[in-house]
Amino acid sequence: MISMQDIAGRVLARFLVAGVLAPNSAKAKPGTRVVVPGRGRFVVEPPDGDDTFPPAIESFEVVDGWVVYRATNGGEGVIGAPQRKLDEWARDVEKFKAQRPKASNETPWTEADGGKANVAQAIDAAEAMFRKGGVRADVRVWVHPGKQPQGSAAGDTLNLVNVHQGGTVQYIGGASLPLPAQVGAHEAAHIVFAHSRSKAEQVLDTLKERERAGEDSLTAYHSLAGHFEGVMEAAAFYLLAPGRMKQIVPDVFEAVKEWLD
Numbered sequence: 001m002i003s004m005q006d007i008a009g010r011v012l013a014r015f016l017v018a019g020v021l022a023p024n025s026a027k028a029k030p031g032t033r034v035v036v037p038g039r040g041r042f043v044v045e046p047p048d049g050d051d052t053f054p055p056a057i058e059s060f061e062v063v064d065g066w067v068v069y070r071a072t073n074g075g076e077g078v079i080g081a082p083q084r085k086l087d088e089w090a091r092d093v094e095k096f097k098a099q100r101p102k103a104s105n106e107t108p109w110t111e112a113d114g115g116k117a118n119v120a121q122a123i124d125a126a127e128a129m130f131r132k133g134g135v136r137a138d139v140r141v142w143v144h145p146g147k148q149p150q151g152s153a154a155g156d157t158l159n160l161v162n163v164h165q166g167g168t169v170q171y172i173g174g175a176s177l178p179l180p181a182q183v184g185a186h187e188a189a190h191i192v193f194a195h196s197r198s199k200a201e202q203v204l205d206t207l208k209e210r211e212r213a214g215e216d217s218l219t220a221y222h223s224l225a226g227h228f229e230g231v232m233e234a235a236a237f238y239l240l241a242p243g244r245m246k247q248i249v250p251d252v253f254e255a256v257k258e259w260l261d
Contacts, residue, residue: 024065028080036066036078044080047089052079053194054092055153069093072157096152106161109141115164115180122163122184129185129239132260133192139184149179151187153194158187171237172218173248182236189235192260199259203231206255218249235260 028034030046045052051071060069060079067079067086079089109119119141126139137156144161151160160183167179193200207218207227217223218237222230237245238256246253 022062022065022067022086025062025067025078025080026083026086028066028078030080032080034066034078036068037064039063039068039076042068042076042078045077047079047081047085048197050194051075051077052089054089055096055190056194057093057096059097060090060093106142106144109143109164113143113164115166118164118166118178118180121178122160122180125181125184125236125239126158126160126188129188129192129235132239133189133195135192135195137188137191139188149183151183153187153190156191158184158191160184160187169219169221171233171241171248172216173244175237175241175244175248177236177240181240185236185239186232189232192235193231196259200231203234203252203255203259204228206252207231207234210249210251218252 024034025044028044030044032044033041034044035041047054050056052069056071058070058072060067062068067090068076069079070076079086081089109115123139123141126137130137135156137153137158139158139160141163142159142161143164147162149160149162149165149167151158151163153159163180163183165179169177169179169182171177204227207222207230211217211227218230218233222233234245234249234252234256237249238253238260242253245256
């Protein structure tokens with residue numbers, strides 16, 4: 001089971017980035033055609049499109065008041081959104097960058113590292129989630145000493161870290177899921193979300209409604225990281241224990257069903 005301290009560490013990066021001072025991007029509407037000096041012509045994009053989704057961003061910088069991003073696939077573009085949304089996007093980009101495997105710290109998992117069954121469980125769950133979402137993506141498994149099991153999505157590549165270690169994740173209502181499968185499903189759901197955001201929005205709305213009604217979060221991580229991550233926690237719950245989920249949180253179950261089935 002992941003401790004509250006470990007969970008807090010997973011979301012700490014979310015709060016480490018200062019505000020993005022980009023007045024042109026803060027005022028621009030998506031779809032607007034702009035010229036960025038020294039960079040060229042762009043059509044302003046929202047911060048939640050398929051190409052601008054935080055896990056797909058390699059880096060960004062402010063040029064002449066515009067947020068210019070470079071994606072992990074090498075593409076470039078300009079982000080436009082209200083200041084609050086820009087700041088949230090920047091924090092999420094930095095969070096996912098921090099989670100990506102670094103050659104100096106992480107090595108590919110091999111059977112010599114142990115936990116073969118756990119790794120298979122994580123990969124199976126991730127691939128099952130991809131099938132639910134109708135997407136194709138690569139799964140890579142890494143070992144990073146000292147890190148909790150986790151993952152990150154970069155474009156259509158899913159990186160899973162330390163899922164060989166095993167463990168469990170506690171959900172609302174006393175439900176418990178195997179940690180390797182939960183991490184695989186949760187992180188794969190990020191990629192599925194990027195391909196079907198409009199259908200997934202109803203899950204986000206349902207979680208917000210539950211909060212307004214005073215209902216508990218699905219997991220401790222959901223409580224700490226917010227409803228966006230809660231959507232992925234819900235997707236993992238639906239994939240791995242649908243009957244239990246329907247019994248405990250039928251409203252969330254139905255919302256995820258509309259998204260994934």
